[in-house]
Amino acid sequence: MKILMLGFGLIFAGISKVFANPACTTVCPILLGASLGIARKLGVKDEVVGVLFGALLAVMGYWFIRFFEKRSWNFKGRNLLLMLLSVASVGFVYVNTLEYKPMLHWKLLYVDSFLFATICGAIAHILGVHLYAWLKEKNGGHAHFPFEKVVIPFLCDALMCYIFWGTDLCDCQEIFILN
Numbered sequence: 001m002k003i004l005m006l007g008f009g010l011i012f013a014g015i016s017k018v019f020a021n022p023a024c025t026t027v028c029p030i031l032l033g034a035s036l037g038i039a040r041k042l043g044v045k046d047e048v049v050g051v052l053f054g055a056l057l058a059v060m061g062y063w064f065i066r067f068f069e070k071r072s073w074n075f076k077g078r079n080l081l082l083m084l085l086s087v088a089s090v091g092f093v094y095v096n097t098l099e100y101k102p103m104l105h106w107k108l109l110y111v112d113s114f115l116f117a118t119i120c121g122a123i124a125h126i127l128g129v130h131l132y133a134w135l136k137e138k139n140g141g142h143a144h145f146p147f148e149k150v151v152i153p154f155l156c157d158a159l160m161c162y163i164f165w166g167t168d169l170c171d172c173q174e175i176f177i178l179n
Contacts, residue, residue, distance in 0.1 A: 054121025128153030
């Protein structure tokens, strides 16, 4: 049965029309999504997985924005709303997969570590995209080097992963407020 399904898949792929699209907009999020499961199985800290998950949600938010632009669905605050809805979908992870365990971060924020890292990862990715757009505008509408559009958000995400993994900046303490 598996061979039959594989055969039908190959036949369909051979006769279907191919649409040109930059590979990174398709391949990067798929690889990022696959790496989340692998990282958790390898014992990577949940905060680092959260940063990568936040970056994935930000990329999905940009996909929604592009989808709405292609269909000319415009309304006030559309981009912000779509990005917030995309990042807010992290709540579905807590429905079946994770338990919400708030911890004290920087002696200021009382929130779950995975949720905090996810929000920080999404913000880092969004800032990387905007940094690239600003640098490109300052350079006369041209990138400084090939794949700059990918490298700058990636470096922002990598920096955020380093902050959560390799420094004590985001050390958190488990405290019980209501006991």
